[in-house]
Amino acid sequence: MFLFSNLDSKLTNILCILASPRKNGYSARLLNQVIDGIESYDSVRCELVHLYEHDIRPCASCWSCIRDEEHRCVLNDSMGASGEGELFNQILEANGIFVSQPVYFGKPPAITQLFFERFYPFKWSGELSGIPFASISQAANNGGARTANAEMRRWASIFCLKYVGGLPVHLVQFEAALSRANHLGRKIAEAARKDSKNRIKIAEKHRYLGTVENPWSSLESAIMDITNGTFNFEDSLIEYALSHNTVKEKESIELLKKASEELKLTLYYYRLRNLEKASEHLVKTRSFWGPATFKEFLEDEIWHK
Missing domain, CATH: 3.40.50.360 (Flavodoxin domain)
Structure with missing residues (x-):
């Protein structure tokens, strides 16, 4: 050796x-x-x-x-x-x-x-x-x-x-x-x-769905996390933030509304077991959800510290 x-x-x-x-x-x-x-x-x-x-x-x-x-x-x-x-x-x-x-x-x-x-x-x-x-x-x-x-x-x-x-x-x-x-x-x-x-970067959706070379999936755990373990939109963190007004910034609210629509589609395709489409919409959900909470809770601390 x-x-x-x-x-x-x-x-x-x-x-x-x-x-x-x-x-x-x-x-x-x-x-x-x-x-x-x-x-x-x-x-x-x-x-x-x-x-x-x-x-x-x-x-x-x-x-x-x-x-x-x-x-x-x-x-x-x-x-x-x-x-x-x-x-x-x-x-x-x-x-x-x-x-x-x-x-x-x-x-x-x-x-x-x-x-x-x-x-x-x-x-x-x-x-x-x-x-x-x-x-x-x-x-x-x-x-x-x-x-x-x-x-x-x-x-x-x-x-x-x-x-x-x-x-x-x-x-x-x-x-x-x-x-x-x-x-x-x-x-x-x-x-x-x-x-x-040649390093081939992992496509964002394949973080959740997996590929032939990455034969594992974290799609279910990611959906569980954002829906508080229920797989229902009504119990999701996004719906809670919107319905309970825990997010105040106007831009953050608009991002949450977009995340809301994408999460509904994520859950729709997940229930149909169309995991490819569910993964695509989960990526879009997170592309709005992450920036919304970042802007609301972290942006000032990070950039104006």
């Missing part, structure tokens, strides 16, 4: 992240199999990152990455330093990202949450849209591997990462999971090689 820290720009580079404090534990052993699978391709190499060795602070909600033209974080740590952070630049140089993590209390560990929380600048720059991403979530005791794995899919959806696959593992299946981890390594290697030639 060959690991290196100085990346060769001629190679396809995959960032292999160990989100565990145990460098020789189960998550690390699974990641080693992933790396072996990746490096079975001559032109693909890994950079191993021990996440616990990096200084990663919580997002300070300062909005600097929105105001900054290059969308860089000002926090002086590995994910910030106005674009000079070590881990931030490793991510930018990568053609793929793989995370191997233990499961704590049925969820990813806090360090993984911190890591993805600091992806917010990429949300605005769009630099990571389409980058291949895969993960392993390893659990013991009462489990939670699938719950943690679902959380990783959610992060992929939020940042428009190209979700290659996830492997939930309980220790009772550990030995059997080693070969599957190797296979997942080969799978992300193939995707990363394509990325190194």
Whole structure:
């Protein structure tokens, strides 16, 4: 197994992240199999990152990455330093990202949450849209591997990462999971090689619907969120804001009215199981809903702070 820290720009580079404090534990052993699978391709190499060795602070909600033209974080740590952070630049140089993590209390560990929380600048720059991403979530005791794995899919959806696959593992299946981890390594290697030639950004609607290469959907959870879990327009956040006058800005109200019409169409097509059309109208719903609430609650704080 060959690991290196100085990346060769001629190679396809995959960032292999160990989100565990145990460098020789189960998550690390699974990641080693992933790396072996990746490096079975001559032109693909890994950079191993021990996440616990990096200084990663919580997002300070300062909005600097929105105001900054290059969308860089000002926090002086590995994910910030106005674009000079070590881990931030490793991510930018990568053609793929793989995370191997233990499961704590049925969820990813806090360090993984911190890591993805600091992806917010990429949300605005769009630099990571389409980058291949895969993960392993390893659990013991009462489990939670699938719950943690679902959380990783959610992060992929939020940042428009190209979700290659996830492997939930309980220790009772550990030995059997080693070969599957190797296979997942080969799978992300193939995707990363394509990325190194031409990164194809994820279309907005495919964040929710999925594609052949992204065979998962967050459409239902997105509709659940905006309808307060009911799938009914009457109970939606949009209808509540309009009927209870919790939004005051004239422009915000007009945006909400447009979002209202699009949400009705989203729900109509969702009930018909025309998920393609439902996804299209959900994108339009959010294109009005997001700016409406942004203008009402955040705009002055961000731009006039």
